[in-house]
Amino acid sequence: MPELPEVETTRRGLLANVQFLKIRAVTCRNRQLRQPISPDFETICQNCKILDIERRSKYLKIILEDKGYILIHLGMSGHLRILPDDTPAAKHDHVDIYLSNKHMIRYTDPRRFGMVNWYDLSEAEHPLLKRLAPEPLSTAFDAHYFHQRCINKTQVIKKIIMNNQVVVGVGNIYAQECLFLSRIHPQRPAGSLTYLECERLVEQIKVVLTKAIQQGGTTLKDFKQVDGKPGYFTQTLFVYGKAGTSCQSCHSELELLKIDNRSTTFCPNCQI
DNA sequence: ATGGTGACCTGACCGC
DNA sequence: TGCGGTCAGGTCACCA
Numbered sequence: 001m002p003e004l005p006e007v008e009t010t011r012r013g014l015l016a017n018v019q020f021l022k023i024r025a026v027t028c029r030n031r032q033l034r035q036p037i038s039p040d041f042e043t044i045c046q047n048c049k050i051l052d053i054e055r056r057s058k059y060l061k062i063i064l065e066d067k068g069y070i071l072i073h074l075g076m077s078g079h080l081r082i083l084p085d086d087t088p089a090a091k092h093d094h095v096d097i098y099l100s101n102k103h104m105i106r107y108t109d110p111r112r113f114g115m116v117n118w119y120d121l122s123e124a125e126h127p128l129l130k131r132l133a134p135e136p137l138s139t140a141f142d143a144h145y146f147h148q149r150c151i152n153k154t155q156v157i158k159k160i161i162m163n164n165q166v167v168v169g170v171g172n173i174y175a176q177e178c179l180f181l182s183r184i185h186p187q188r189p190a191g192s193l194t195y196l197e198c199e200r201l202v203e204q205i206k207v208v209l210t211k212a213i214q215q216g217g218t219t220l221k222d223f224k225q226v227d228g229k230p231g232y233f234t235q236t237l238f239v240y241g242k243a244g245t246s247c248q249s250c251h252s253e254l255e256l257l258k259i260d261n262r263s264t265t266f267c268p269n270c271q272i
Numbered sequence: 273a274t275g276g277t278g279a280c281c282t283g284a285c286c287g288c
Numbered sequence: 289t290g291c292g293g294t295c296a297g298g299t300c301a302c303c304a
Binding site: 002006034058073075076077111113171172173218 | 297298300
Binding site: 032034075076077092109110111112113153154155159260261 | 274275276277280281282283
């Protein structure tokens with residue numbers, strides 16, 4: 001489900017609902033996520049005030065007053081909702097964070113590839129955050145930087161843009177969309193891209209992610225915003241999940257490839 | 273250092 | 289109806 005636009009949509013929805021509220025209590029029903037929830041998680045969070053919610057890559061940081069932050073990752077299938085605090089828990093509702101206003105933040109994640117934990121480490125100190133590349137929508141991510149990172153690389157370009165040590169936040173859906181819109185074949189060795197192609201790709205990554213955020217993310221299967229509304233970006237997808245249909249630009253048949261074991265749809269005519 | 277592979281999980285869907 | 293296979297939005301530890 002969640003790529004960067006979905007996570008950013010979630011951040012905005014949460015922030016509007018929980019900023020400056022106090023955490024009354026926390027319930028964990030299943031601690032076995034991508035990494036186990038630490039035994040003292042509930043105790044540490046109790047009575048802390050939520051100051052802000054930040055996003056770094058696809059991680060959310062719930063900033064607590066004078067006391068570090070809760071780090072959340074949604075993995076493949078996770079989502080967060082704001083619900084009345086007496087809402088019964090279903091099978092995959094692993095964590096509830098009860099707030100001072102009779103509501104709670106509920107973390108649900110069927111596949112449990114996500115994580116929830118508390119830290120008091122700066123980004124430079126945190127093992128999961130310290131090696132992350134620049135944000136795609138920041139000025140640090142530009143054509144010059146990206147071209148430098150591609151030079152002499154034999155890896156295919158799709159893998160490079162999905163590598164979070166090159167740029168964060170580009171997952172499988174948006175990688176395919178960005179490559180289509182930049183007219184670059186997903187299997188090109190990164191080192192073969194010209195400066196102009198790098199510039200085009202960087203621009204499309206920014207445009208596609210910005211639009212997706214504006215539309216509330218992509219709705220796939222069960223992605224919902226924190227208020228339960230769907231995202232609307234599916235209406236804007238050109239290639240993801242459309243193998244066998246015709247290219248909206250040239251009407252050739254879109255083809256399917258496996259790259260790094262992940263499905264990749266592209267137009268064999270437009271993308272060179 | 274860089275690159276490739278398997279591992280972590282559950283659920284939906286398809287063909288038999 | 290049931291069973292086995294395949295696939296799915298992500299990331300990281302481990303190996304060569």
